[in-house]
Amino acid sequence: MCPKIGMEFQSEDEAYNFYNRYGLVVGFSVRKDYLNKDKDGVVTSRRYTCCKEGFKRRYEGDVKPKRTRAETKTGCEAKMGIILNRETMKYQVRDLVIEHNHTLHISECAHMMRSQRKVSISQGAQAEIANDAGISLKQSHELMGKEAGGLGNIGYTRDDLKRYLRTKRERGLKYGETGAMLRYFEEQKLENPSFFHAEQLDCEEQITNIFWADASMLMDYTYFRDVITFDTTYKTNKEYRPLGVFVRFNQFRQLVIFGATLLYDETIESFKWVFGTFVEAVCGRHPKTIFTDQDAAMAAAISAVMPSTYHGLCTFHIRVNFMKHLGNYYKDGSNLPYRFAECMYEIEDENEFIMAWDAMLKEHKLETNEWLCGIYACRKKWAKCFMKGAWTAGMRSTQLSESLNASIKNYLKLDHDLVQFFKHFNRVVDEKRYNELRAEYHSRQKLPMLGLQQTPVLIQAASIYSPCMFVAFQNEYDESTTMVILDQKHTTMHVEYSVSHYDGGRERRVILNPITKDITCSCNLFEQEGILCSHALKVYDMVGTKFIPDQYVTKRWTKKARSGGSVDCKGREISSDPSLSISHRYRLLAPEMVRLATRAAMSEAATKLVSSVMSELSKRVEMLFCGEIDEITQNSASMDLCKEIQVQNAAGHFVTPTGLKKRSGRKTKKV
Numbered sequence: 001m002c003p004k005i006g007m008e009f010q011s012e013d014e015a016y017n018f019y020n021r022y023g024l025v026v027g028f029s030v031r032k033d034y035l036n037k038d039k040d041g042v043v044t045s046r047r048y049t050c051c052k053e054g055f056k057r058r059y060e061g062d063v064k065p066k067r068t069r070a071e072t073k074t075g076c077e078a079k080m081g082i083i084l085n086r087e088t089m090k091y092q093v094r095d096l097v098i099e100h101n102h103t104l105h106i107s108e109c110a111h112m113m114r115s116q117r118k119v120s121i122s123q124g125a126q127a128e129i130a131n132d133a134g135i136s137l138k139q140s141h142e143l144m145g146k147e148a149g150g151l152g153n154i155g156y157t158r159d160d161l162k163r164y165l166r167t168k169r170e171r172g173l174k175y176g177e178t179g180a181m182l183r184y185f186e187e188q189k190l191e192n193p194s195f196f197h198a199e200q201l202d203c204e205e206q207i208t209n210i211f212w213a214d215a216s217m218l219m220d221y222t223y224f225r226d227v228i229t230f231d232t233t234y235k236t237n238k239e240y241r242p243l244g245v246f247v248r249f250n251q252f253r254q255l256v257i258f259g260a261t262l263l264y265d266e267t268i269e270s271f272k273w274v275f276g277t278f279v280e281a282v283c284g285r286h287p288k289t290i291f292t293d294q295d296a297a298m299a300a301a302i303s304a305v306m307p308s309t310y311h312g313l314c315t316f317h318i319r320v321n322f323m324k325h326l327g328n329y330y331k332d333g334s335n336l337p338y339r340f341a342e343c344m345y346e347i348e349d350e351n352e353f354i355m356a357w358d359a360m361l362k363e364h365k366l367e368t369n370e371w372l373c374g375i376y377a378c379r380k381k382w383a384k385c386f387m388k389g390a391w392t393a394g395m396r397s398t399q400l401s402e403s404l405n406a407s408i409k410n411y412l413k414l415d416h417d418l419v420q421f422f423k424h425f426n427r428v429v430d431e432k433r434y435n436e437l438r439a440e441y442h443s444r445q446k447l448p449m450l451g452l453q454q455t456p457v458l459i460q461a462a463s464i465y466s467p468c469m470f471v472a473f474q475n476e477y478d479e480s481t482t483m484v485i486l487d488q489k490h491t492t493m494h495v496e497y498s499v500s501h502y503d504g505g506r507e508r509r510v511i512l513n514p515i516t517k518d519i520t521c522s523c524n525l526f527e528q529e530g531i532l533c534s535h536a537l538k539v540y541d542m543v544g545t546k547f548i549p550d551q552y553v554t555k556r557w558t559k560k561a562r563s564g565g566s567v568d569c570k571g572r573e574i575s576s577d578p579s580l581s582i583s584h585r586y587r588l589l590a591p592e593m594v595r596l597a598t599r600a601a602m603s604e605a606a607t608k609l610v611s612s613v614m615s616e617l618s619k620r621v622e623m624l625f626c627g628e629i630d631e632i633t634q635n636s637a638s639m640d641l642c643k644e645i646q647v648q649n650a651a652g653h654f655v656t657p658t659g660l661k662k663r664s665g666r667k668t669k670k671v
Contacts, residue, residue: 001025003080007093012043015082015091019048020115027104028052028078029113045083047095051114052076052102074102108152117156119164127161128168132423134411137162178207178660181418185212192575194218194568196259196281199657200273206661209270211277212422213259215574216433221258221282222566222574224248224556227289227393228258229314230298231401232266234408241663242266243408246278247400249393251466251561252439255400255432258282260425264661271301279305283569288391291398293317294378310390313381315344316397325371329364336364345384348506353385387528393556394529407431418660443467443559451478456546457537464548469557472531479534485542499535508535517549530554 001022009015016032023030029051036045052074081095110116119127123144130140141158145151185197194215199207225248232242242265246258259281261274279286289310292298294317302311322340329336339360347353357376361367380386382396411424448462448470461473486507487498497510499521509522519540520526525533532540532552540546555561566574600606 002098003093003096005093005096008085008088008090009082009092010090012046012082012091015046015080015093016048019080023050023113024110024116027106027110027113028076028100030115033079043084045081046091047079047081050076050078050100052100053079076101111152111155112157117160119156119160123154123156124164124168127165131165132427134424134427137165176659177418178657181210181422181660182657184419184422188214194572194574196569198277198280200270200277201657202661204661205658207657207659208264208661209273210262211259211274211281212261213278213281214429215568217256217258217429218282218568219562219566219574220248220250220256221285222564223562224250224256225258225282225285225287226391226556227291227395228287229291229395229398229401231293231314231398231405232263232295232298233293233401234405244274245401245404247404249395249400250436251469251557251559252436252443253468254436254439255404256436257404257429257432264663266295266297268297268300271298272305275301275305281569283567291395293398294321311381312387312390312392312396313378314396314398315382316399316402318344318375318382321371321375326366326369334364336360339363343383347383348385348388350385353379353383388524390528391530392528404428404432439467450474457540457548460547464553464558464560466557466559466561469531476525476532476534477537480537480541483534483538485538497539499538508533510535510539512539512543514543517545518551526552530557 003019003022009018012035016030020030031049031051031053033047033049033053035043035047038044052072053076054073055075056069056071056073077097078100079095079097080093082091083094084090085092105113126144127140130143131137135143137158141151141154141161144154148154182199185195188195189197192215195212196214196218197210197212199211200209202208228246228248230244230246232244234243235241242263244261244263246260248256248258250256259278261277263270263274286306286309289312290302290306291312291314292302293314299311302309319341322337323330326336339356343353343356343360347356361369361372366372375382387396407428408425411427412421416424443466446467448467450458450462451474452458455477458474458477461477462470465473482502483499484502485497486500489496493513493515495512495514497512498507499510500507510519511521512519517540519532519536521533521535523533523535525531526536531554532548568574596610600610
């Protein structure tokens with residue numbers, strides 16, 4: 001390992017690698033010094049020195065700097081010079097000094113020397129995966145150290161890993177943040193053609209608003225599009241752009257995401273663009289109901305873009321605003337909060353609501369209160385008595401969005417660029433989808449617990465409903481056993497029943513068609529939430545109907561809620577993962593290969609046979625893919641050369657965005 005005069009090397013890199021390995025053993029770091037080239041650019045001579053060669057340049061000014069770096073150079077003369085031999089075209093050592101004038105490093109510190117530190121390709125890939133998974137740099141570095149048997153064995157320091165990731169990110173942003181974002185969208189679209197994205201440009205051709213939805217989001221909307229919530233209270237990056245997410249819950253009452261948007265501002269025009277783009281992405285299928293907060297611009301945009309959709313206000317935000325404007329009434333035992341909650345949740349008759357509201361205002365002398373007058377004007381969007389005909393699926397707030405915001409805070413940071421934001425946002429989406437997968441597993445693994453084992457209607461409900469909805473149905477059935485029928489009236493086509501709790505309470509009017517088994521109840525539970533109420537179940541039990549009629553089995557609550565196909569806005573059938581066929585073929589081949597290798601390893605002759613056959617088989621596979629690889633490479637090169645990605649603006653003309661419109665301001669929480 002010791003260099004000598006006259007040693008020959010095939011290339012300059014070979015000479016450097018040799019001297020660097022020598023430095024690793026001895027304990028010094030190598031630095032590349034001068035080089036000479038001929039007119040053809042061929043290196044004719046080069047010198048490698050110790051990193052402590054030379055001296056630090058002295059400061060010659062009048063004022064000495066307050067902070068200076070510690071001395072590291074000692075004028076060490078250790079070096080190795082090489083020169084090109086024109087006859088053999090090899091590099092020979094002609095200049096060599098072995099001795100050092102400083103203390104050499106111990107072997108345990110070898111990984112800290114500058115020329116020895118290097119992040120390999122495999123280590124870099126592992127670090128990128130850890131970074132995408134949200135693992136901190138310190139934890140990632142420690143994990144690799146544990147795998148290698150100590151931090152000294154991985155060959156680099158934490159600062160090297162930090163520089164590697166920063167350089168990787170900077171290279172990804174070589175076309176700017178806007179170009180990187182659009183390239184990311186195009187890559188997603190290449191992986192799955194059903195991926196949808198849109199950008200809105202202003203008059204200066206800068207991107208203002210961004211919307212995206214992957215294939216799984218569009219499929220989820222096909223199955224659970226009846227009620228959605230939209231919320232923009234979360235400000236996600238250093239420019240405080242509002243993040244808006246369209247969410248809903250599935251048959252397990254777990255959160256699913258239908259699409260997301262990054263807004264420049266929260267104006268009527270921005271919301272119109274977002275809702276219009278969302279409707280375009282989902283093939284023009286409007287939701288039945290949408291819940292939002294009390295944003296006036298949002299309400300105006302919804303009425304303009306989705307006029308047939310019922311717009312409900314989040315009761316949680318209304319309660320928060322009530323405390324904000326009338327919080328002093330919570331003191332001294334005032335009944336105003338209870339009277340207000342009664343108007344919101346309990347009163348079912350519209351005239352009764354109006355009388356109760358007027359009495360509440362008069363009692364507390366709030367007839368001129370501006371906030372109460374404003375909330376009363378939009379009472380049809382939040383009061384129970386005005387929402388009887390609206391399909392809500394048991395949801396009256398945007399708390400799904402609030403819980404999503406809480407999850408997002410665990411994954412996103414203010415200093416993330418756009419591409420980092422999209423990747424980490426996908427982690428949130430993946431977490432929610434995995435939760436649904438767990439619920440699906442448990443629904444198939446665990447049998448529902450029947451309160452009454454021999455009840456036909458419960459046995460039927462357990463077989464068709466998801467676990468959480470079966471519990472809700474069983475509760476209604478248990479409640480029906482406490483109901484009594486007070487009266488019944490027969491007409492030509494229907495029978496009207498008066499049903500109430502055995503110890504009193506509100507009477508419900510249930511109308512049954514004995515022939516078709518159609519039934520309605522004045523509580524409107526099925527019309528609002530898609531599940532039969534205890535009053536209807538009591539009547540069915542009395543007339544001898546022991547099973548749920550097909551027309552009252554709401555598909556979105558069943559175990560087969562995801563059955564059926566879906567298409568995107570271009571009429572193509574949506575596949576959540578086009579690579580599933582590749583995974584299927586891999587699962588077929590991998591066990592066969594493992595069994596063959598296990599068997600062949602028992603004999604040396606069999607191992608040689610399998611090795612030779614596998615080598616030939618690998619060549620034949622590459623020859624088979626040769627044409628396809630060329631085509632893919634060509635397409636990839638075309639993408640790399642495409643520095644300007646065209647997007648369509650609101651007027652329908654194709655333009656090139658000049659950048660992302662910047663926004664500044666304080667981070668505020670909107671209620």
